[in-house]
Amino acid sequence: MTQSELEQFGENIKQHYKKLLDLLGRVLGADDYSSFLGGDNERILIARGLTNKLLEHAVTILYLSRGTKQKLPSFEFNFFDSTSIDVLTRAVFEAFVTFHYVFYAPKTREEKDYRYWCYKAAGIAERQNARVSTDEHRQKQAEEKKELDEVHAKLKLNPVFQGLISKQKGQILKGKWKLKSWRELAVDAGLSETLAADMYRFLSGRVHSSSLSIVQMIGDHVDKEDEQALGSSMGIVNVVVANMVREYCGLFPKAQKILDADHEGREIVDWWIQIGRTLDEFKK
Secondary structure (H helix, E strand, C coil): CCHHHHHHHHHHHHHHHHHHHHHHHHHHCCCCHHHHCCCCCHHHHHHHHHHHHHHHHHHHHHHHCCCEEEECCCCEEEECCHHHHHHHHHHHHHHHHHHHHHHHCCCCHHHHHHHHHHHHHHHHHHHHCCCCCCHHHHHHHHHHHHHHHHHHHHHHHCHHHHCCCHHHHHHHHCCCCCCCCHHHHHHHCCCCHHHHHHHHHHHHHHHHCCHHHHHHHHHHHHCCCHHHHHHHHHHHHHHHHHHHHHHHHHHCHHHHHHHHCCHHHHHHHHHHHHHHHHHHHHHC
């Protein structure tokens, strides 16, 4: 890319970021939570909740992009928090990949049940391992243990689960909801290796405070390159949100109608999905 093309791309990132968040908010608003309460709508409610989680992280990134200012009794903070933005970017990334794997990708009823029950069981299992100190919490844990046993019983009758080898079955029953890595799941979701491997590895380093990520943070502050780092993070989020809009609308007909009526929105979604699929070509 020429310098002018790079500058235009940077402007597209910022302009499209707000438009994509606005679009995702509108398609989410096509239905409300109350319409999914009760009955056999649990997984629909969780799918919508996961999408809302992604949106809230992305909106918080926009908020942080304006800088962090906080006055304390003896000190005043005024800085650009690119590290926290990267932490949220990884959370956005994982929310979409989870949505794709659990809710969007499976086509048969057996596969849909298998993936959702694995996901649900893993969430309950996390709380089973927590130490409790009150009778109320012990009672809650006992109730959840019954629910976990019920989910495990369903899984054991599921054809997809039955087709796993013994070791894999054991991993699932111990609380592992996916047998592939995040990289593999991201590639399955249509993201390039650059995003699925390189960028995800970088974001993970920022989350886990690797020495390299600390050096990167110091360099960004010293060289005043925090805003350049922001552009990279927002670009990743644009790709993820565009994919999320497409897949969410693919599952919810009312949301699809909103997307169909927004010509500009569809073009932006398609453009960023294509960017996310072809990033590897820029490395050749």
